[in-house]
Amino acid sequence: MRRCMSRPLRLALALAAALAPRLHAQQPSAAPADTAARPTASPVAVAGLVVPKDARVDDVVVLRGPIDVYGTVNGDAVVVSGDLTIHSGGRVTGDAVSVLGHVRLLDGGAVGGTLRSMAGTEGRHTEAVSPVRAGPESTMHALKLVLGWLTVLIIIGLGVLVTASPYLDGVAEAFEVSFARALGVGIVGQMLVLPAILLACVALALTVVGVLAIPLAIVAGIIAAVGLLTLGFLAVAFITGRSLLGGERGPTRRRATSARGEALVALSVGIGVYLSVWLGSAALTSVPALAVVLRTIALATTWVAATAGFGAALISRAGTRSESARAARQAAGRTTERSPYQSGVPGWQTPTPVHGVVAARRPIVPPTHD
Amino acid sequence: MSPRLTALTGLASLGLLASAAHAQELRTFEASRQLHDSVATTVCVRYGAGHLSMRPTDGQQLYRMELHYDPERVQPIHTFDPVARRLELGVRNDGGHISHLHDGSMALELARGVPLDLTLELGATKAELDLSGLTLDKLRLDAGASESEARFDVPNPHPMRRLDIQVGAARFRGADLANANAPLVSVDAGVGGVDLDFGGHWTQDIDLDLQVALGGSTIRVPSDVGVRVELERAFASFDRDGLRKRGNAWVSDNWDEAAHHLVVRGSAAFGRLTIRHE
Numbered sequence: 042m043r044r045c046m047s048r049p050l051r052l053a054l055a056l057a058a059a060l061a062p063r064l065h066a067q068q069p070s071a072a073p074a075d076t077a078a079r080p081t082a083s084p085v086a087v088a089g090l091v092v093p094k095d096a097r098v099d100d101v102v103v104l105r106g107p108i109d110v111y112g113t114v115n116g117d118a119v120v121v122s123g124d125l126t127i128h129s130g131g132r133v134t135g136d137a138v139s140v141l142g143h144v145r146l147l148d149g150g151a152v153g154g155t156l157r158s159m160a161g162t163e164g165r166h167t168e169a170v171s172p173v174r175a176g177p178e179s180t181m182h183a184l185k186l187v188l189g190w191l192t193v194l195i196i197i198g199l200g201v202l203v204t205a206s207p208y209l210d211g212v213a214e215a216f217e218v219s220f221a222r223a224l225g226v227g228i229v230g231q232m233l234v235l236p237a238i239l240l241a242c243v244a245l246a247l248t249v250v251g252v253l254a255i256p257l258a259i260v261a262g263i264i265a266a267v268g269l270l271t272l273g274f275l276a277v278a279f280i281t282g283r284s285l286l287g288g289e290r291g292p293t294r295r296r297a298t299s300a301r302g303e304a305l306v307a308l309s310v311g312i313g314v315y316l317s318v319w320l321g322s323a324a325l326t327s328v329p330a331l332a333v334v335l336r337t338i339a340l341a342t343t344w345v346a347a348t349a350g351f352g353a354a355l356i357s358r359a360g361t362r363s364e365s366a367r368a369a370r371q372a373a374g375r376t377t378e379r380s381p382y383q384s385g386v387p388g389w390q391t392p393t394p395v396h397g398v399v400a401a402r403r404p405i406v407p408p409t410h411d
Numbered sequence: 412m413s414p415r416l417t418a419l420t421g422l423a424s425l426g427l428l429a430s431a432a433h434a435q436e437l438r439t440f441e442a443s444r445q446l447h448d449s450v451a452t453t454v455c456v457r458y459g460a461g462h463l464s465m466r467p468t469d470g471q472q473l474y475r476m477e478l479h480y481d482p483e484r485v486q487p488i489h490t491f492d493p494v495a496r497r498l499e500l501g502v503r504n505d506g507g508h509i510s511h512l513h514d515g516s517m518a519l520e521l522a523r524g525v526p527l528d529l530t531l532e533l534g535a536t537k538a539e540l541d542l543s544g545l546t547l548d549k550l551r552l553d554a555g556a557s558e559s560e561a562r563f564d565v566p567n568p569h570p571m572r573r574l575d576i577q578v579g580a581a582r583f584r585g586a587d588l589a590n591a592n593a594p595l596v597s598v599d600a601g602v603g604g605v606d607l608d609f610g611g612h613w614t615q616d617i618d619l620d621l622q623v624a625l626g627g628s629t630i631r632v633p634s635d636v637g638v639r640v641e642l643e644r645a646f647a648s649f650d651r652d653g654l655r656k657r658g659n660a661w662v663s664d665n666w667d668e669a670a671h672h673l674v675v676r677g678s679a680a681f682g683r684l685t686i687r688h689e
Contacts, residue, residue, distance in 0.1 A: 144441075146471075152445050155489060160439040 089123070094130060107142075110150070117154070127152060183323035191316045198275050198308045202301060205272075211360030212276035216353035224345065227273070227352025238262035269359060273350025274343075275308065276360075281346075282311030315343055437515065438482050442489040442500075443475040450496055451526040451548065457488060457501035459534035461515030463557075466541040468520035475520040476500050485515075501532075521545060526569055533557040535581075544568070547591070551575040552583075554603075559583045563590035566612050570594075578603045582626075587611035589633075594618065600682070602626050609633065613671040621677035621684075623647065629685045630675065637669030638662065638688055647679035653688045663688055 089106030092098055096112035100119075107123045110131035117135035118125055124142045127133055129149030136154035137144045144156045201209055216223050241258045245251030286307055322335035354360065452473070456465075461480075468475065478487050485502040492498075500519060521527065528549045531540070536557040542550070543564035549572050552561065558581045571593035576583060581603045588596065590611035597620040598605055604626025609617065610633060621628065621642075632638050640661040642649060654661040666672065675686075 146445060153447075154444075155491065156441075156443045156445070157489070158441045 092131070100135070125158075180324065180326040183326045184320070187316060187319045187323045190319075191312065194275075194278075194312045194316070195309050197271065198278070198312060199305060201272065201275055202304055202308065205360070206301070206304075208272065208360030209276055209279065211357040211362060212272055212350065212353045213280050215357035215360075216273075216276055216280060216349060220349060223352035223356060224349040225352065226355050227348035227350070230351055230355050231348060234262070234266045269354040270347055270351045272359060273352070273354040274347045275312075275350070276353060277346045277350040278311030278315060279304065279308045280311070281314055282307035282309065285310055285314065315339075315346055318342060437479055440478040440480065440487050441476065442478075442487070444473045444491060444498075446471050446473045446522050446525070449525050451528070453495070453497045453528040453530075454521065455497070455499045455501075455530045455532070456519065457499070457503065457532045458517050458536055458538075459485065459502060459504050461517060461536055463517045463519070463533065463536050463538040463540075465519045465521065465531075465539070467523045467543060467545050469523055470520075472520070473522050473525060474498065474500065477518045478502065479516045481515060533559065542567075542591070547571050549573050550591070550593075552577065554578045554581065554583050556580045560586070562586035563588065563611060566590040566614075567592040573597070576605070577601070578605055578626075582606070584608075589613045589617070596620070598622070598628075600624060600626050600628050604628055604682075607631065609636070609673060616672045616674070619673060619675045619677075621675055621679075623677070623679040623682040623684055625681050627683040627685070628679075629687060630673075631687045631689060632663075632673050634688055635665070635669060635671075637666040637672040638675070638686065639666060639672065640675045640686060642675065642684065643678040645678070645680040647681060648683045649679070650683065650685040652686055654686060661686075 090101060090103045090108050092101065092108070092110045092112040092114060094111040098112070098114055100116035101108060101114055103120045103123060105122045106120070108118055108120045108125045110118060110125070110127045110133060112131060114133045114135070116133075117138065118127075118133045119136075119138045120140070120142055122141045123139065124145060125137050125139045126145045126147065127137060127150035128147050131147075131149075132151045132153075134153040137146070137152045137156045139158040141160060142158060144158045146152055146156060238259055241262060242255045245255050245258055283304075286303075318335060318339035322332050322339055325332045325335060356362075454474070456463075473491075476487075476489060480487060480502055485504055488499050488501050488503050490499045501517065502515075521529075523544050524546060526546045526548045529545070529547055530551045530553075531538075532553045532555070534555045534557060536555075536559075538554070538557050538559040538561075540552075540559065540561040541564070542561055545567065546569040547567050548569060551573075552559065552575065554577060556579050559578075560583070561576075562585070564587060567590060569592070571591055572595075574588075574591055574593040574596045576585070576597065577599045579601045582605065583598075583600075583603065584606045586608045587610045588607060589609050592614060594615050595618050598607065600621070600623045602625040604623075606629045607619075608631045610631070613633075613636060619630070621630075638654065640649075640651065640654060641659065642661075649661075651661050654663055657666075663669075
């Protein structure tokens with residue numbers, strides 16, 4: 042069984058742990074005569090210690106100085122920032138330890154325990170030295186990661202605004218109609234993504250010929266799901282940013298050039314809002330407790346936004362089915378009952394043919410006989 | 412001082428302290444133990460990642476270990492139980508993290524005159540094991556994913572009861588394995604492959620239990636030693652050099668006259684076994 046560490050040794054190592062980052066290597070200086078250990082004492086000295094021949098001492102601890110053992114140390118000999126030398130005839134019954142120095146066992150010397158020397162402390166720092174576990178490098182890395190995601194999402198958002206603004210509008214409208222419905226559909230949708238892809242694979246496999254398309258189906262399914270998720274999140278971010286900035290723009294006005302800029306600003310603000318919690322969590326990487334709390338909040342808000350947006354994307358079929366247009370059609374269908382044979386065009390007007398012009402029959406003039 | 416400035420100063424101090432504490436990434440640690448007797452000792456060496464070198468020592472030390480390690484990821488192990496005579500050395504992975512520092516190393520010296528039951532558990536290491544002259548009672552090498560080389564330049568003065576080698580995903584090379592003085596050698600080659608050289612000083616017959624999976628294995632035997640191979644193969648190739656079929660085994664021409672014999676038994680699946688009778 043490993044011998045328990047003595048109290049002086051524990052104290053010395055704790056002190057070494059506290060001081061180690063600030064200590065510098067020093068040349069060992071000659072131990073003054075008045076620091077020689079008295080028999081049966083347990084000296085803790087600074088600037089060197091000599092255990093004379095025939096002397097018997099208990100545990101010895103020295104800070105910033107060498108230990109020279111000519112006699113006997115009943116216990117451990119520990120030196121911080123110095124060398125420990127067990128000379129011929131010298132004896133240490135316990136461990137011989139040097140922090141920021143070396144242990145030298147000369148011929149004729151004896152150490153009953155382990156000889157240890159270390160540059161710095163053994164193992165990780167104690168709380169007294171480093172109250173934070175993560176250094177500035179980890180914090181910078183986390184911040185860069187979040188800022189990178191912010192940039193990527195803004196670029197994607199810009200692309201969506203430029204190329205697919207109507208689809209973004211459609212998803213945003215579906216979200217605005219009913220948040221609860223969008224969230225519910227989003228949750229169910231997330232659960233059904235994998236089964237849907239599996240079902241597609243099974244269906245392709247059943248066709249035999251479609252087996253070759255299974256990898257494509259898997260990739261396409263994943264891309265479609267991720268695309269809908271992204272579109273939905275951007276729509277939610279757009280609505281969030283627009284709400285914060287104030288003012289509601291209609292779809293027609295939003296298509297104007299200046300309105301597009303305003304839409305980009307709203308989208309950027311919305312993305313920034315959701316990522317700001319992640320940014321706070323990254324900035325507090327060095328305080329794990331707070332970082333965990335903020336990260337949990339960020340995860341929760343992002344998941345809700347992404348899920349609701351995903352649901353809105355599903356409801357609006359990726360924005361191709363505008364809720365307002367559907368509501369208008371439903372309203373128009375209820376108020377007016379039209380006969381399938383009745384058109385809005387007056388009967389005396391001939392509607393213009395869609396495809397080409399119908400050739401008119403030339404009037405046939407009967408021939409005249411003279 | 413305004414509260415804002417105080418807070419900023421405090422945060423700056425924390426940052427400086429953290430950077431100072433974090434400045435040391437690779438530490439040096441040395442441990443040794445004076446040799447007081449030659450009582451048999453069980454030695455277990457664990458080393459996960461880095462470079463391991465082992466050699467014997469004639470000094471007055473039971474062992475001497477020098478470690479360069481990442482204190483954020485691993486902790487040194489150096490425990491000795493004087494009652495059970497059990498010595499554990501190496502590093503312990505801290506929380507399952509893998510150190511991003513690849514220049515960690517461990518240099519280990521073991522005393523020659525002490526009978527040792529030596530177990531080496533290696534991870535993803537590059538190991539150079541000079542076991543020459545060590546008094547080994549038993550040796551077990553679990554090479555894991557390490558590229559290992561073990562050699563016995565000088566005969567083992569103590570008859571070794573068993574030599575076990577398990578190779579995972581990397582190669583193992585054994586040189587002068589006859590000097591190990593082990594009548595029973597067990598090698599599980601895994602997917603890495605092994606190169607076993609049975610050169611050295613032969614004092615007895617050797618039984619080799621060999622399991623070969625996906626890797627290729629080569630066995631080199633001195634020309635004056637008789638060889639017999641009894642191998643079960645499954646989709647594995649067997650390159651024999653000068654061996655002839657006799658019953659259900661392949662034997663060398665000098666099997667009947669040779670003073671010492673190597674009997675290879677085992678199985679090979681999807682691998683390649685090469686016998687060089689040189």
